[in-house]
Amino acid sequence: MVSSYMLSVLTLICINIVAVAGLSLLTGFTGLFSFGHSGFMSIGAYTAAILFVKFNMPYWAVLPLGGLAACLVSGIMYPTLRLKGDYFAIAALGFGESVRLIMDNGGNLTGGARGFGGMPTLTKWPEALLVAAIALVLMRNIIRSRFGRTLIAIREDKIAAQSMGINVARNQYLALAISAFYCGVAGAMFAFFMTYLQPSMFDVAKSTELSSSVVFGGIGSLSGSVIAAIVLTSIPEIFRPLMQWRMVFYGLALVLTIVVKPTGLMGTNELSFGFLQRFARKVISVGKKNSQATTKPKGGK
């Protein structure tokens, strides 16, 4: 009934959810845009693949190690956090491209442009679903703690944050390191989904895809990011019969959101029971208004 193709799309969705959830912390909650997070995915993917193939480490060990590697490398981005707004995004773009070029020229270690293979398909949908679920629960816990509130304060107003005793640089780095960890894990999952890695898989386009998912879902909404990852991963698959035209629908979805709901699908709301209740009430009240509007003229007569 459910084809293996659909299950592989589900797996890909889960991988993207992990990466987008990570970037959501940095972009949505801390207010730092990045166009280089595919670089962290790349580091996670190659680290996991190399540790598995060359050092025979088990799958469940190389996933967190991939994340850890990305997390450690994110340290070299620390000085760039002094840059404000767009400049940080540009520095991140440079970082992502550097990683791609390093992997391209990694010789026998990374296989260079020829790619790196030899991994079995170990990231299937149950594994992907499990990792994504754990990642989301942990991320939600971070956001709903003093750490998350600190990051939101930085996003809202850096000077106000400082005057509340918040070390802006340190907390921005914390957000960057966590987002790098998430992207690293996602990359590691990806390595065992594709079973073959090439540096060009983690280019600017991939970074942009991650960033646009965060914006599409709503800056500052974790559930928005999840929905965005689901929708934006599915659209190109649903429209696959249309060949390259499918990307038009991808772009259309983005542009429509910008026009119709500039704050993203969810705004800063989270998908919760309370939110659904309020949403339902709103829909009902709009419906009532419409029915009143249609019945009023009759009553007047």
Added chain:
Amino acid sequence: MLFEAQHLSKTFGGLTAVRDFSLSINKGELIGLIGPNGAGKTTAFNLMTGIIKPTSGSVRLEGRDITALPAYEVSKLGVARTFQNLRLLKTVSALQNVVTAVQREYSYSFVSALTRTSRFRHQEAAAKAKALEYLDIVGLGQMANSRADSLPYGLQRKLEIARALALSPKVLLLDEPAAGMNPDESLELMNLIESLRKKYDLTILLIEHHMELVMGICERIIVLNFGEILAEGNSEEIQSNEEVIAAYLGPDEEEDEREAIS
């Protein structure tokens, strides 16, 4: 001496915003800082809270030199402030604004946040309760869950005060807390500041343009003009000081001539 500024000067390019600004505050004092627009009052606040660094001079808290410390360290040591142009966390609730300030007293680890341990839950509940307490004190208890930027302007100002209070400051710097308020509201604010001061044994430095408010509650008033201290004294001394009157109303012709000659 609880808090001192010694010979603070700040130049931006060729403009001297503050020149040789000195001030000392004893514990429990309430001091007003007044002066015409552009006199350098807010710059003096920024210098004293570490948001900008002085060109020369120093700031001391309880005898310790805090001039070179970053703003967040100054805040941690006990200098809290509000902002003239309101710097609330706009898109989050009033409660979260205050919780963000209050939470530094609660130091559960990152791991206990990840796993939501009982220590995490207890401290979170305590932080929230404490924040609600501060909101109640300034009269915002009913609005705890409203988005900060949806509150009326006067309440936003009170929310800033609640947030500064939540840092349990040794010195509280209020930058025009009554700006944009009508006379009734500013009178109410005056009473609020008085009661807060008694309740928390606060030491306050206050910038304000509402003279009634300043004259009504400040024990000592410092007048700043063109970046320099023009006069210092109690409300009667300030009100009768000719230089102060000249600064606010413009000098009369005689003085103009005198200045031209000198």
